[in-house]
Amino acid sequence: MELTLSIAIGVLTGSGVWLLLRPRTYQVIIGLSLLSYAVNLFIFSMGRLRVGAAPVLGAEGALEAGYTDPVPQALVLTAIVIGFATTALFLVVLLAARGLTGSDHVDGRESR
């Protein structure tokens, strides 16, 4: 399970970085989304992987037998929502840049 997830994180990162370095704005936005999945999973995995141990307490706050680390989860939760907001902002910027420059190249003009 750990091996699978770490390979997955690597593949997501690789695809994201590849797209990040491409010349088209749309490629960059997809790349950033992939990269944010990878980062979110990475931070989440810092709390170690456990099956069936959600950090939710039983009735009257009794401690269950096991639970995962809630701190990375809290971090990732807001990161997901903020990630959406930055995606929206970037999308709007790229649309405006495309309108103003007529090109969807990241530099606003086609390279040589």
Added chain:
Amino acid sequence: MGLSPLLLILALPFMAGLVAVMLRSDSRTVATWLAGSTTLACLVLTIILYPSVRDGGSVRHRIEWIPSLGLDFTLRMDGFAWIFALLVSGIGFLVVIYTRYYISPEDPVRRFYLFFLAFMGSMLGVVLSGNLILLVVFWELTSIFSFLLIGYWHQNPAARDGARMALTVTAMGGLALLGGVLLIGHIVGSYDLDVVLRSGEAIRAHELYVPTLLLILLGAFTKSAQFPFHFWLPNAMAAPTPVSAYLHSATMVKVGVFLMARLWPVLSGTPEWFTIVGLAGMASLVLGAYLAMFQQDLKGLLAYSTISHLGLITLLLSLGSPLGLVAAIFHMLNHATFKASLFMAAGIIDHETGTRDLRRLSGLFRYMPITGTLATVASAAMAGVPLLNGFLSKEMFFAEAVATHADSWVDRVAPYAAVLGSALAVTYSMRLIHSIFLGAPPESFPREPHEPPFWMRFPVMFLVIACLVVGIVPGLTIGPFLHVAVSSVLGAETPEYSLALWHGFTVPLAMSFVALIGGALLYLVAGNYLEHADRPWLIGRIDGYRIFERVMVAISWRGARLIEEIAGTRRLQPQLRLLVAAAIAAAAVPLFLSGLGFGQIAAGTTDFAFAGLWAVGMACAVAAAHQAKFHRLAALVLLGGTGLVTCVTFVWLSAPDLAATQLVVEIVTTVLILLGLRWLPKRSQDLAEPSGMLARLRRWRDLSLSVVAGLGMSAVAYAIMTRTPPESIADFFVEKAYSEGGGRNVVNVILVDFRGFDTLGEITVLGIVAVTVFALLRRFRPAPDSIELPEQQLIQRSFDEAEPDRKPGATEADYLFVPSVIMQWMFPVTIVLAAYLLLRGHDAPGGGFAAGVAMAAGFILQYMAAGTIWIESRLRILPVVWIGGGLLLAALTGLASLLLGDAFLTSYFRYADLPFVGKVPLASAAMFDLGVFTLVVGATVLMLIAIAHQSIRRPRAARIEERQ
């Protein structure tokens, strides 16, 4: 806390400055009354505090600021601080009276008084700080307000240059001072002035003593315009004269020597102190006096003379003897009185004649006899003529210069330098009086001069009388106050000294006479030459100002250009490539240094279902990367695939909150990008793209970068996941979640309670981003080729037009009819789901974020189902109001606990029975979560519909043709 007089002295000027800004622009008189009463109040408060400092005591006021960093807002007034506070507020008061007549009605008086009062507040802050960091903060503030005041007439380029130079030099010194203070804090373990003053032995013995001393002296020398940093002061003379009188002679430039005297018991007495401080002081004393002789600008002469007198004080401080300190403090006071009065007199002359050029001024005595007399007396004090205060401190200076303090050549040269400096002072004082007031009046002045109004002359008169009185009966006037100041610095070491006019025939008296006669003779011989000299004899070509300009140009212009040429690019891709490479390198370095070992736990367990799931997820990611260029929709769908796999992973690995949030965010992200696709250019596979060897090389380089990045992340992730986790704060949160946070969903309790302040920050960011998106789209101009309706709509419309029995737009309305009916019916269900997620959030997976995004998804579904116009004519959608309301609600929940006497965002909870709903946790955190929910709904809806609205606007295409 309470309102202590110390706090009041400090706060009054700042508050009055704020009031001054709000006055009418032509309210010169009101502003004067305001500033006058403020300075007078500070003066009176200072005087009232005298009994508490008289017997060696001190007044203090402490407010905790950042106690964990040893940073307290400590105010502390002892005798030395008291006498400086008296100086600052007293001369401040006189300068305010003077300014009333000096500033012309056309000048923006509000700005002047704001800066002036704020400067005075900062100055009092420096003097009264009981914490060294606080002192540095106020120190830098005085630099900034000095900059603003020098540049007051900013239409004048000399004022701008002078201001910039003063700020560059003094702020650089301030930075050095901060470094020095941090070192002191490191050595002593505290920034508290009292503790530092008790730790002199430890500091002097510490191996970091020399760097500390150098940094602190850098701060003091730049501020007090000591050689080799003296050049900014003459250039600061472009300031209005009241500013020169106040900042650049009486108060701000004294801060440097103030600090040296303040830390004198701690830092002085070592050979390093003696050599560095002594040399700087001696050089400033002689050089300043020498250059002052050659100035043709009246204020320039006074500026160089100020450098010289500050050099004298510095030299006195360098000697390390208690008597030297007495003389230094005495001379600080004396210099402030005669130099401030001289500056004000210079301002009067400038004001009355329209010029400050010594070559053009002459014979003014017959026009303004009173001002002339006052200026002559003040100049005599500056020259050290008996019966005036300058004479007394100069006598003490001579006595100290003669006495042996250390076996070094600096000490042996000191008496000669002292006599030489004093003689030159006599020469330039004589030149000042002779060329302005005596001689034949010229044919014409720019203006016909006459005596100024009484109240403009009054401050000069007051200060000159002070010079006289102190000079004649020092023991009765300044004596007790000087003793209080000196003993507060020296404590038990306070030496016996006598303030008297006549000590008998002594060596210092002989030196005084040598200086007076020598200076007078020099003026008789060289006076005519000085009157016509263009630049100082011998060293005229070495100009600090020019050197400074050269260095500035080299650094800020040539150097910057060079670096930009070498390392700059306007293209994004190389920048990102560098960024990625730097990130990889930053991660690789520690791995190489300490190695990467894999842990042991759970390495064997492999769940094949999980592996299969991620096989799909990874395939989606790679395919999305491959398709993003030509098949945008496909790439978006594939991205969604990866997102869903991520979401399932969260469910699988015990993170139900994340899964819920990820799922709804996935929906709105897809909708968002779908909305944006419409405005992107068409791209076909046969479009010409750069190809060839270079392009292929670049692609291989990018590919290898991404492979390395991916491999690295895999390795690091695996290494961490297979290790036993260290002790974390998780246990604390899990234990306290129910007992203190009142919730069973620990993640949610962390978000809305334990780390509520962070969440407040995050939702603020979210709101700001949403409003930014909205603002950017208000002026959205799509590219010309995206203006046309989408192809599908064109086909539908032409179909309607071709069929005679169809109404235009009928096909469009029927488009996706069944799904849209279902979507409309689902709206209440979505609302219930969102409410459910919100209400259970504290105890079970859910919460404000997930609920808010779900609610927003409900809204956007309605937009998709029925169209923007239909939905907005039926529902009131006010996302901006929701954003504001949500933020306000969250913040007010936090503030409510403040009202109840607890820290910001402390939560309260209990369970309540609601009819039909059952037992519901009612924590104040739930109100906070409601705020989060409202804001998230508002922000998400605002972003989505702002893009959606572009389709129904009639957008104007950007005019690209004109641009190119």
